[in-house]
Amino acid sequence: MKDVASKDKVITKELNLFYGVKQILKNVNITIPEKKVTAIIGPSGCGKSTFLRCINRMNELNPASRVEGEILIDGKNIYADGVDPVEVRQKIGMVFQKPNPFPKSIYENIVFGLKIKGLRDKKNNSAILERSLKDSGLWDEVKDRLNDSALSLSGGQQQRLCIARALAIEPEVILMDEPSSALDPASTLKIEELMDELKKQYTIILVTHNMQQAARASDYTGFLYLGELIEFDVTDRIFTKPREQLTENYITGRFG
Amino acid sequence: MTTRGSFQKHKRELEQELVGMGEMVIHAVTRSVDALKNHTIEEAKKIVADDLLINKKRWDMEEKCICLIATQQPVATDLRHLIAVLNIITELERMGDYAAGTANIVIMMGDQPLIKPLIDIPRMTVKSTDMIKRSLEAFMKQDAVSARSICDEDDEVDMLYDQIYHELLTFMIEDPGTITGATYLMWVAHNLERIADRVTNICERIIYLVTGEMEEINVSKY
Numbered sequence: 306m307k308d309v310a311s312k313d314k315v316i317t318k319e320l321n322l323f324y325g326v327k328q329i330l331k332n333v334n335i336t337i338p339e340k341k342v343t344a345i346i347g348p349s350g351c352g353k354s355t356f357l358r359c360i361n362r363m364n365e366l367n368p369a370s371r372v373e374g375e376i377l378i379d380g381k382n383i384y385a386d387g388v389d390p391v392e393v394r395q396k397i398g399m400v401f402q403k404p405n406p407f408p409k410s411i412y413e414n415i416v417f418g419l420k421i422k423g424l425r426d427k428k429n430n431s432a433i434l435e436r437s438l439k440d441s442g443l444w445d446e447v448k449d450r451l452n453d454s455a456l457s458l459s460g461g462q463q464q465r466l467c468i469a470r471a472l473a474i475e476p477e478v479i480l481m482d483e484p485s486s487a488l489d490p491a492s493t494l495k496i497e498e499l500m501d502e503l504k505k506q507y508t509i510i511l512v513t514h515n516m517q518q519a520a521r522a523s524d525y526t527g528f529l530y531l532g533e534l535i536e537f538d539v540t541d542r543i544f545t546k547p548r549e550q551l552t553e554n555y556i557t558g559r560f561g
Numbered sequence: 562m563t564t565r566g567s568f569q570k571h572k573r574e575l576e577q578e579l580v581g582m583g584e585m586v587i588h589a590v591t592r593s594v595d596a597l598k599n600h601t602i603e604e605a606k607k608i609v610a611d612d613l614l615i616n617k618k619r620w621d622m623e624e625k626c627i628c629l630i631a632t633q634q635p636v637a638t639d640l641r642h643l644i645a646v647l648n649i650i651t652e653l654e655r656m657g658d659y660a661a662g663t664a665n666i667v668i669m670m671g672d673q674p675l676i677k678p679l680i681d682i683p684r685m686t687v688k689s690t691d692m693i694k695r696s697l698e699a700f701m702k703q704d705a706v707s708a709r710s711i712c713d714e715d716d717e718v719d720m721l722y723d724q725i726y727h728e729l730l731t732f733m734i735e736d737p738g739t740i741t742g743a744t745y746l747m748w749v750a751h752n753l754e755r756i757a758d759r760v761t762n763i764c765e766r767i768i769y770l771v772t773g774e775m776e777e778i779n780v781s782k783y
Contacts, residue, residue, distance in 0.1 A: 501567060520631065520632040520634070541628040
């Protein structure tokens with residue numbers, strides 16, 4: 306039902322991740338298509354968030370972590386020698402479980418990343434601000450109060466602000482780690498609607514506990530269990546006729 | 562496009578496909594009776610082959626409904642809509658089988674001439690295919706009132722069938738040599754009568770979609 310023709314954007318090859326001696330991810334091989342929403346599902350502790358954090362090299366902020374294998378973005382290994390993790394993170398935006406705006410104005414939240422990138426032209430930054438807020442579906446709600454504190458926004462608005470903040474630095478991939486688990490159903494639907502819009506321009510990788518959300522909002526789904534990728538396929542297929550019994554057991558609520 | 566918007570889009574696509582499937586079935590039924598009238602065996606063979614396309618359409622649409630139920634978690638009207646589509650495509654697919662059945666009768670008849678000119682069978686064809694068309698229009702408009710009135714029209718088809726049945730019976734009693742030819746026509750008439758019955762099943766699904774109530778509207782006497 307969904308369009309399956311798409312270029313590969315992110316490829317992991319024999320990806321292993323260790324925290325000290327504990328192995329969290331085991332030989333994960335996955336090919337994530339461009340400009341689609343790919344959901345990663347699995348029970349708590351299966352390595353979903355860890356997997357996501359490998360894609361923008363955030364795991365290495367923890368000195369106990371060690372990554373083996375490759376992650377190719379547009380064919381280039383982001384773990385190769387000489388690759389600057391800060392540059393990687395600029396190409397790969399991330400949105401977290403709880404909205405985490407800076408305790409600054411709405412305006413400052415968006416242009417913060419731009420300033421770090423050295424972009425200080427106010428006119429240009431305002432244009433990026435407007436575009437980012439429009440793309441995140443927040444512009445009409447905040448355009449008259451850009452100098453208000455971001456903390457004055459509702460939870461759902463704060464989360465969309467965080468998405469706008471990620472969009473401002475023009476990422477190619479957006480990682481979303483349980484982006485609506487702290488939100489009410491109406492705000493959750495807005496985030497899902499937003500993903501549907503954003504995938505026209507960005508590759509989205511969504512980690513979620515909420516299987517219904519993965520089913521509704523994604524084009525592809527991967528099922529992780531105990532650090533292993535058990536199955537990866539078109540979402541329609543995963544939720545109607547999964548190939549693996551473990552996937553079937555998980556999505557039908559027999560465990561997890 | 563919103564996620565719910567995407568569901569609504571898929572729903573509209575399914576509706577269009579349903580109308581398309583209805584047109585395929587109406588065309589098959591009309592062609593099968595024309596083949597009978599005109600003794601065109603080659604056309605009858607094509608109708609039998611084309612029935613596979615109707616069957617395929619049904620499976621494709623069923624798969625789409627299943628995917629939407631599994632991934633979009635429809636409830637209330639949205640759920641009843643998909644359940645209605647699932648049922649209606651089954652009814653349409655069986656109607657396609659009746660058309661193929663009539664075409665097979667044409668093939669079986671070979672060069673045997675019709676025992677009488679066709680009068681009521683074409684009338685049944687026009688009536689039953691019109692009922693199919695209007696039932697699908699009622700589905701598109703979610704019009705339970707029209708659905709009920711279409712069900713009432715099944716009596717007209719039953720009356721035509723009665724008429725054909727008694728007429729053919731008279732032929733057979735008067736001249737046992739017509740038994741084979743009369744039985745063929747009886748089967749054709751029965752196929753058309755069953756098509757109208759299945760239209761009433763479609764109408765029951767429309768009423769369920771609109772009201773949420775499952776009702777047996779009218780029970781065919783055959």
